[in-house]
Amino acid sequence: MTSDSLYALPRFCRSGDAALTIEVGDGIDADVNARVVDLDRALTGRALPGIVEIVPTYRTLLVCFDPTVLSRRTVEAEVMSLWPPVKPKGQIHRRWTVPVAYGGDNGMDLDWLAERLDTTTDDIVARHSAAEYRVYMIGFMPGFAYLGGLDPRLHVDRRPEPRLVTPPCSVSVGGQQAAIAPPLAAPSGWHMLGRTPVRSYDPRRTHEAFLFCAGDLIRFRPIGVAEFAALERAADAGEIIAEKEEVEV
């Protein structure tokens, strides 16, 4: 399966003398993002001396390097030698089930969204928790997961004025995207549907300080406030409460 949005050849865009942006396709698209993840794995596997870090995003890889050790031309040649990156057969993906308490104080925009979409809050919760999402990238703030796969019925423009502060661990939607926020308050123009007790980021955890990475799959499970409180206590104690399974794709 290939998408029209995929480029036949990567497009190299200079990002100063110490970084290179590699575009592999156009737009927000699962196939394009899968190619980003494949190239990330292939390039990371090569472990070129001088590469400082690689940042996978929706449709690009940002490769940061030390220009006194490695040249941009060498990075480009390396990518071309890996092109198209091999997709491993029977690739294992991690699928997380993330509990969410929808509405009320946890999801202050749920009622507004129901009204806006001329439906019930139950319908929104059902649609939001029925989909399987793909983590397109982690960015903006520690552990903030940008998700694709949102039911088209729930696509709504962002708020005209972003809120300066939104609650930690918010589960939100904006445009055609969905997201899970880390346990940090942050500004956002997205619509808050609920909150999860899952800490997508916890610097106190020595293993898995970050739960999710690009390419992971996500499902949401609606929970009530009592379960939320119980799970919240477990998460506060440092437990990882998102259920994880490994699936072949």
Place this chain on the structure above:
Amino acid sequence: MSAHLEIIEPGLATTIQDLGRRGLQRFGISASGVMDPIALATANALVGNATDTAALEITLAGPVLTSVGADIRVALAGADFSISIDGRPVTSHESHDLMAGQRLAIGTARDGARSVLAVSGGFAIAPMLGSLSTHSRSQLGGLNGGPLRKSDRLPLAVPRLPASPHLMVSPAHRRRAQGPVRVLLGPQDDAFGAEGLATFFGSEYAVTALSDRMGCRLEGPRIQHAGAVGIVSDGTVFGSIQIPGNGQPIILLADRQTTGGYPKIATVISADLPRLAQLRPGEHLRFQAIEEDDAVKLARAVRQQIDRIGDALIEVHGGGLTSEHLLASNLISGVISALEWIQADAATCGPPAT
């Protein structure tokens, strides 16, 4: 209570910084780290530390602090700040002994914006995600994930005076960079037409008071986008120049968000990044495009400057300069900078591409 530095007044925005967090941008972790790595290396070298030891980064108005339970050595490098120990004025870019109970007061920046205060031996503070660097927005690093506060106590790793001689930065090596900020176009210069690029390179921009460690916000002639104002969010680097919808450039700095959705017209070359740390609100700057190969040469020169930082230091005898050094040096008060050494290199790089 073990020996520590106690913060009497925290200053405007004093944070603990080292070279930052590497390799975690893919998880949304800002690299953070010191804004002027040459200042960090210099301040550390002056007190006999490894050049990447975590130190205090001071912005515009500095802290007042005291050493409790230990005599230590301190040095300030970067911007030119007024400093005193127990009310007696001392100079920056020179090591000083701070005896237990003495009060070090760092005033305001006279030129430049940021300086680094190193203490001999560094601090006994546990790193978070591999670094002591403070990133306030994600509450990472430092003492409590934020700027220093009144009464904070920073435990000292080596609470005694080093046996090494006192050092100072040779006056010839203190000079603030001048001239346009040099950039390479991209990664999204194609989001701007000829008119937008002409405005970017042809105009003078002022640093606004909203600038901080996250971004240097500029004000000036509006840069016109050729098409959409947004892109599909992608990764950012220290020096990315975003142009949001209002056409006013923002240069992303150490504490930047890891991904962004505004097109980036150009990227400041790595050799010119330490200069950005020293820009003060109200100052003006211009941008100039250079060739990539020249940018790499300049990056090498800065690397060499940091690796050989000791060459720029001289011993202080009896608390003052030797006449030999005074004769050999141009006494220029100001700021040590990468550009001082590499201006000469730039001259050999040929005319800048425009």
